[in-house]
Amino acid sequence: MPRREYARFEARIDRTDRAGADATAEVRARSARGLRAGADAGGSVSTTAATPVGSDRSLVDYAKSLDCIHCGLCLRTCPTYQLTGVESSSPRGRIHLMRAVAEGRANADADFAEEMDFCLLCRHCESACPAGVRFGEMMEHTRGALAATRPQSLRTRFLRWLGFRVALPHRFALSLAAAGMRAAQSTGLWPAIARPFAPREAGLEHFPKVPSWAERRALPRSTPARGERVGAVAMLEGCVMPQLYGRVNRATVASLAALGFDVHVPAGQTCCGSLHAHNGDVEGARALAKRTIDAFDGELPLVVNSAGCGSHLRALHHLFEPSDPWHARAAALAKRVRDYSEIAATRIATAQGSAAGALAGPLAYDDPCHLCHGQQIRSQPRVLLDAACRAAGIARVELPDSESCCGSAGIYSVLRPADSQAILDVKLATLARSGARTLVTANPGCQLQWEQGIARAGLDVRVLHVAEVVERAFGAGVSAAAPRPRP
Numbered sequence: 001m002p003r004r005e006y007a008r009f010e011a012r013i014d015r016t017d018r019a020g021a022d023a024t025a026e027v028r029a030r031s032a033r034g035l036r037a038g039a040d041a042g043g044s045v046s047t048t049a050a051t052p053v054g055s056d057r058s059l060v061d062y063a064k065s066l067d068c069i070h071c072g073l074c075l076r077t078c079p080t081y082q083l084t085g086v087e088s089s090s091p092r093g094r095i096h097l098m099r100a101v102a103e104g105r106a107n108a109d110a111d112f113a114e115e116m117d118f119c120l121l122c123r124h125c126e127s128a129c130p131a132g133v134r135f136g137e138m139m140e141h142t143r144g145a146l147a148a149t150r151p152q153s154l155r156t157r158f159l160r161w162l163g164f165r166v167a168l169p170h171r172f173a174l175s176l177a178a179a180g181m182r183a184a185q186s187t188g189l190w191p192a193i194a195r196p197f198a199p200r201e202a203g204l205e206h207f208p209k210v211p212s213w214a215e216r217r218a219l220p221r222s223t224p225a226r227g228e229r230v231g232a233v234a235m236l237e238g239c240v241m242p243q244l245y246g247r248v249n250r251a252t253v254a255s256l257a258a259l260g261f262d263v264h265v266p267a268g269q270t271c272c273g274s275l276h277a278h279n280g281d282v283e284g285a286r287a288l289a290k291r292t293i294d295a296f297d298g299e300l301p302l303v304v305n306s307a308g309c310g311s312h313l314r315a316l317h318h319l320f321e322p323s324d325p326w327h328a329r330a331a332a333l334a335k336r337v338r339d340y341s342e343i344a345a346t347r348i349a350t351a352q353g354s355a356a357g358a359l360a361g362p363l364a365y366d367d368p369c370h371l372c373h374g375q376q377i378r379s380q381p382r383v384l385l386d387a388a389c390r391a392a393g394i395a396r397v398e399l400p401d402s403e404s405c406c407g408s409a410g411i412y413s414v415l416r417p418a419d420s421q422a423i424l425d426v427k428l429a430t431l432a433r434s435g436a437r438t439l440v441t442a443n444p445g446c447q448l449q450w451e452q453g454i455a456r457a458g459l460d461v462r463v464l465h466v467a468e469v470v471e472r473a474f475g476a477g478v479s480a481a482a483p484r485p486r487p
């Protein structure tokens with residue numbers, strides 16, 4: 001964006017800052033009356049939008065952008081705004097840029113693309129927004145359109161093809177990659193081999209060791225409930241999860257079985273496509289959505305232990321036009337999606353056990369963005385952790401910034417390692433001050449990010465998934481239900 005135009009943009013935002021409080025009050029009142037509110041460029045609320053001229057509408061979900069009333073309540077929640085203090089790196093600024101492009105007042109140039117890439121898609125801004133702006137959907141739309149139109153280097157195209165089309169959708173390819181990575185880590189060659197695929201700042205030397213094959217092997221197709229049977233669930237095995245955190249999947253199955261659920265892991269499932277959707281590969285996301293819908297045909301609740309996948313699956317139908325037959329099937333699947341904590345929390349009061357020493361205390365929980373902001377799930381993990389802490393005889397502490405992004409954000413930590421680590425550093429300082437010795441999360445990307453950051457900072461903190469904590473706290477009883485290897 002030209003400098004003069006940018007200055008005008010900043011000045012306009014300054015005016016909307018002053019108008020923000022009034023606009024917020026007005027949109028709340030309009031919302032209460034059931035009216036859809038729009039906002040003009042000066043920040044005053046109107047119910048009709050200006051007609052764009054010379055616009056590039058294909059890049060922007062323009063209708064959704066009109067929901068923003070420029071109140072600025074989202075600014076303090078945005079990690080990239082906190083990092084830079086620059087309006088264009090804030091949710092409000094990004095929406096303003098999108099509208100400017102759609103209305104032909106700005107070009108979708110490199111600066112525009114940079115601000116879209118800089119966003120973590122953490123959706124913290126959605127939780128703060130009084131106008132119900134669906135920022136995540138807007139950003140996915142814009143990234144998808146940018147990926148389809150902007151020129152990419154041969155290296156970028158190759159890496160996207162390798163990651164999105166070869167590795168993630170195919171378990172065998174991922175398994176080979178994991179085995180190769182483990183061998184490279186064992187021989188000390190890993191940083192040199194990985195260097196062409198990620199920038200130096202990505203901190204590859206702190207990448208956790210890929211587990212052994214025994215931990216990476218596939219889950220049993222079916223694990224019966226132990227004791228009183230209360231129901232049955234289907235489970236998403238995931239793509240990265242089995243390769244890096246097979247122990248989390250096993251803890252998920254074991255603890256659900258111990259809590260009275262038959263756990264089915266259908267064949268034919270693969271990556272759900274959330275990483276594709278977040279990074280502009282809409283076609284790839286659609287193809288994987290269809291495979292997931294077919295694999296989970298039926299009526300069982302679909303348990304997901306990865307917050308990013310769960311959030312994506314709950315909105316799967318947005319990938320398809322309403323007239324597309326896949327839209328209805330995706331919507332039906334989305335209704336059956338449950339986070340692990342939602343299912344386990346319904347039965348945790350029945351869990352028996354005492355596992356003094358199984359967990360190092362105090363324990364702290366860091367909300368994955370796509371669980372708290374993407375799925376509005378905050379209390380259920382805490383219910384499970386409080387029960388586990390009681391069983392293990394340790395305390396749980398709250399982190400004041402637990403809902404802020406850790407900087408993982410899918411593959412953001414690989415694509416933008418310096419930004420990702422700067423965002424994590426703020427949270428590492430909070431973690432260190434808390435005195436916690438166990439940090440709990442509910443998403444493999446966050447788990448990886450925290451493990452790398454904690455190793456880099458030299459903290460004595462163990463990172464666990466909620467399901468691992470439940471399994472450890474209720475010790476022998478839950479472990480006895482560990483799944484048998486597939487014959």
Ligand code: SF4
Binds near residue numbers: 125
């Ligand atoms: S999704 Fe996160 S990083 Fe992006 S604008 Fe919203 S709060 Fe900021």
Ligand code: SF4
Binds near residue numbers: 074128133
């Ligand atoms: S996105 Fe929501 S919170 Fe942020 S400025 Fe717009 S209306 Fe306000």
